[in-house]
Amino acid sequence: MSPPAERTAPQVACAGVTKTFDGRGGGVQALAGIDLVLRPGGLTALVGPSGCGKSTLLRIIAGLEQPSGGSVLVDGAAPGALRARGEIAVAFQDASLLPWRTVEANVALALRLARRPSAPEKVARLIRTVGLEGFESARPAQLSGGMRQRAAIARCLVTEPRLLLLDEPFGAVDELTRRRLNLELPPIWQGSPTTALLVTHSIPEAVLLADEVIVMSARPGRIAARVSVDIERPRRARHLHTAEFHALVDQVGDLLGVDRDTEPVAV
Amino acid sequence: MRGDVLAPPVPVPGPVVRTVLGWAGVVVLWEVVARTALAGTRLIGTPTAMVAAAVEHAPLYGRALGVTLGEAAWGFLWGNLAAVLLAGLVAVLPFLERMVLRVALVVFCLPLVALGPILRVVFGFSDGPQITLAALAVYYTTLVPLLVGLRAVPAVWTDLVASYGRGRSSRWCGCARGPRCPTWRPGCRSPSRRRSSGRWSASSPGPSAAWAS
Ligand SMILES: Nc1ncnc2c1ncn2[C@@H]1O[C@H](COP(=O)(O)OP(=O)(O)OP(=O)(O)O)[C@@H](O)[C@H]1O
Ligand SMILES: [Mg+2]
Numbered sequence: 001m002s003p004p005a006e007r008t009a010p011q012v013a014c015a016g017v018t019k020t021f022d023g024r025g026g027g028v029q030a031l032a033g034i035d036l037v038l039r040p041g042g043l044t045a046l047v048g049p050s051g052c053g054k055s056t057l058l059r060i061i062a063g064l065e066q067p068s069g070g071s072v073l074v075d076g077a078a079p080g081a082l083r084a085r086g087e088i089a090v091a092f093q094d095a096s097l098l099p100w101r102t103v104e105a106n107v108a109l110a111l112r113l114a115r116r117p118s119a120p121e122k123v124a125r126l127i128r129t130v131g132l133e134g135f136e137s138a139r140p141a142q143l144s145g146g147m148r149q150r151a152a153i154a155r156c157l158v159t160e161p162r163l164l165l166l167d168e169p170f171g172a173v174d175e176l177t178r179r180r181l182n183l184e185l186p187p188i189w190q191g192s193p194t195t196a197l198l199v200t201h202s203i204p205e206a207v208l209l210a211d212e213v214i215v216m217s218a219r220p221g222r223i224a225a226r227v228s229v230d231i232e233r234p235r236r237a238r239h240l241h242t243a244e245f246h247a248l249v250d251q252v253g254d255l256l257g258v259d260r261d262t263e264p265v266a267v
Numbered sequence: 268m269r270g271d272v273l274a275p276p277v278p279v280p281g282p283v284v285r286t287v288l289g290w291a292g293v294v295v296l297w298e299v300v301a302r303t304a305l306a307g308t309r310l311i312g313t314p315t316a317m318v319a320a321a322v323e324h325a326p327l328y329g330r331a332l333g334v335t336l337g338e339a340a341w342g343f344l345w346g347n348l349a350a351v352l353l354a355g356l357v358a359v360l361p362f363l364e365r366m367v368l369r370v371a372l373v374v375f376c377l378p379l380v381a382l383g384p385i386l387r388v389v390f391g392f393s394d395g396p397q398i399t400l401a402a403l404a405v406y407y408t409t410l411v412p413l414l415v416g417l418r419a420v421p422a423v424w425t426d427l428v429a430s431y432g433r434g435r436s437s438r439w440c441g442c443a444r445g446p447r448c449p450t451w452r453p454g455c456r457s458p459s460r461r462r463s464s465g466r467w468s469a470s471s472p473g474p475s476a477a478w479a480s
Contacts, residue, residue, distance in 0.1 A: 064426050084432035096423040113431035159431075 009041035009193035010082060010162050012061060016070035019056050030056045032220035034070070043186065043196040045206035047256060048216030048224075054199040055093055057221065058165050061197065062090050074163065082163055086114025089161035091169040093199075095148045097140040097155075103127060104136040107155045114159045126154040129184060131177065145172035150181070157188055164189060164196040170205065179237070182208055187234055203256070207248045208235055215255045225255045338394055342401020349402065350409035358417050368414065375407035 019031040030053040038044045046054050059065040061072055063079030074082050082088055089110065097106045107123045127136055130150035132143075140148050153169050170178045182205055189196065200206050206213045210229050217224040229248055231239055239245055280288070294314050301313040321328055353371065357364045379400055386396035 086431045090430040094423045096427045
């Protein structure tokens with residue numbers, strides 16, 4: 001549709017983003033002054049304690065939620081513009097498959113919603129890639145939680161989005177499959193100009209996939225640290241055993257741990 | 268030994284036969300009671316007399332039944348159409364839900380006996396009042412399950428549709444379809460059930476003519 005923009009990965013910049021949810025007891029402040037630039041064409045991982053506002057930030061970047069203050073610019077415009085062209089894909093934290101559609105139809109739904117021509121071969125290929133071969137005509141109720149997440153990832157990738165927002169996409173997947181997906185999925189979009197944001201609770205996953213790991217502090221969410229990951233690409237299983245990888249995992253772990261000590265989560 | 272215990276000594280008739288026998292028994296009982304204990308009281312007619320009357324006045328009853336069913340069908344159509352449109356309105360403008368439901372409830376609860384004459388004045392001499400009353404009898408029972416079905420759509424589905432840049436109306440078409448339909452179907456009920464009670468036969472010439480004769 002707009003040719004020049006399509007060939008470059010989108011620039012995503014959050015400036016002073018705050019978010020307060022109105023509530024009976026005065027509201028919940030979820031985010032406090034987030035300044036963040038996602039690496040264009042790269043993957044930024046977001047880690048932080050539960051409830052620190054990771055999903056909220058992701059939703060704000062997707063344009064599904066309005067920030068209470070500050071601004072989010074995607075290619076210099078509000079996220080709505082990219083969204084309206086169907087160039088964002090979000091893997092939601094909660095399973096979001098439509099239960100009356102088969103796996104195949106759920107994946108194909110993204111194409112329809114994004115107003116793209118149907119592409120049965122691409123759908124089938126992605127279903128194979130996420131390891132759901134043979135379950136094309138299964139309904140979500142017949143799948144395990146991890147299988148559902150994998151179907152949701154296939155749905156995210158089928159439209160070849162320019163902005164990929166993944167909210168704990170592998171949370172319910174077993175360790176082995178998770179590692180396999182960690183290694184197999186990124187090459188699918190890393191060949192194309194796609195900017196990706198990954199929310200995860202797994203530090204090794206964050207380090208393995210990301211170009212930069214953003215560590216958030218407990219509520220209200222702030223950016224506590226940024227860790228650059230300069231491990232060469234494509235990343236392979238052997239990278240998991242390098243000293244560099246372990247040092248980075250420890251570094252992020254320390255940053256998360258230190259933060260938990262200084263700012264305990266009120267119960 | 269076991270076989271002896273399990274095999275019934277007398278064959279029990281199948282469920283269809285039992286149902287037919289049961290109903291036949293009721294009709295026979297009715298006939299007997301009407302002819303003996305209640306004879307001369309003019310309280311209830313006998314089944315045979317009713318069948319005889321129905322056969323004798325078959326053209327009249329047939330015509331009345333046709334008119335009633337036709338009006339009921341139109342009312343069913345209009346009532347459900349109104350419910351679907353109202354639910355669609357609420358789906359696009361959710362803040363209207365409270366108001367729509369309240370007005371719908373008030374209209375639904377208005378006594379039909381009171382509405383009949385008003386509708387007769389409004390519509391003049393036409394099928395309008397009967398069709399409106401039939402529509403009023405069905406629209407609420409369609410509207411409420413439709414709204415319940417819409418509300419049952421998880422937020423994450425609407426987020427999904429929105430994340431591809433689609434608006435509220437495609438949310439309604441795309442993801443509301445699943446939860447909406449199962450709750451909708453039982454909501455569509457027959458207006459003729461209401462009609463046959465004869466509660467507002469005064470304002471409806473079709474069935475009242477049949478009733479009176
Ligand atoms: N719609 C909402 N209304 C009110 N409060 C909300 C809403 N969504 C999130 N919150 C609050 O905002 C805070 C951050 O929530 P969020 O879902 O972003 O956390 P998270 O970092 O994704 O946590 P997790 O790792 O457990 O998924 C939480 O305290 C939550 O209670
Ligand atoms: Mg979350």
